[in-house]
Amino acid sequence: MVEMQSLKGNAMKPKGRTKFFSVLLGILFVAMGLAAFSQLLFLGRIDDPGSDSRWKDDKEARLLRIGLVKPEVLNWSPRIILLHKFLSAEECDYLIAIAGPRLAKSTVVDTSTGKGIESKVRTSTGMFLSNYDRRYPMIQAIERRIAVYSMIPVENGELLQVLRYEPNQYYKPHHDYFSDQFNLKRGGQRVATVLMYLSDVEEGGETIFPSVGDGECECGGELRKGLCVKPRKGDAILFWSAALDGNVDSNSLHGGCSVLRGEKWSATKWLRQSRFS
CATH class of the missing domain: 1.20.5 (Single alpha-helices involved in coiled-coils or other helix-helix interfaces)
Incomplete structure (x- = not known):
């Protein structure tokens, strides 16, 4: 047993x-x-830095909008990145408020003198912030954010430009890089651009890249070849005028489609090879 x-x-x-x-x-x-x-x-x-104490007390994270900015690669050559929620609503409204009383008819750069001249290529109104404006904490925060996401130092950036497009106003396709020696004296070539949308647009006002892709997109109520980005308040487009080999990229051709209804407010920052003076 x-x-x-x-x-x-x-x-x-x-x-x-x-x-x-x-x-x-x-x-x-x-x-x-x-x-x-x-x-x-x-x-x-x-997604909401204020809901987590680890982000609430992190000034750098709040300044850079960590967790809020959502990068979306739209194209690799030329490099085009859509930065969702790059600006806060308060920053957008602030830029519009300080620019509004100082708007004048937009100009284009004269390749022989480097000065702004009026042109039918561009029909918006706009203004450039001054070096004095760059002392304001909110402007410094935006410029710091641009530097981090583009990985180009703040001192390489030109003065921030704010633009307003009303119905039937546009900016025909153009390149941001220079083809003359005169404009290269102040910091070298423009290598990248950050285009920030300060408002929604009821209809029209898209940004078009005519040389990108084989499809069609709606630009100011018309179907056109290329890639189009619809303006959304707070979003920004980071695109490169220079290719990875350092040469200018002709495919970075871009334009502002006609606004059909409403207003389009935007802010542009051009970034140079070296310190802008």
């Missing part, structure tokens, strides 16, 4: 071990699930 009981006890040991490992695996799976869930909750909180 003793031998029979001993055999039964030994026969039950493998079953006990199997049960133990099953329980252990169950605990591991539960732990992994809880970890994944907590990460999702954390990522959700990042």
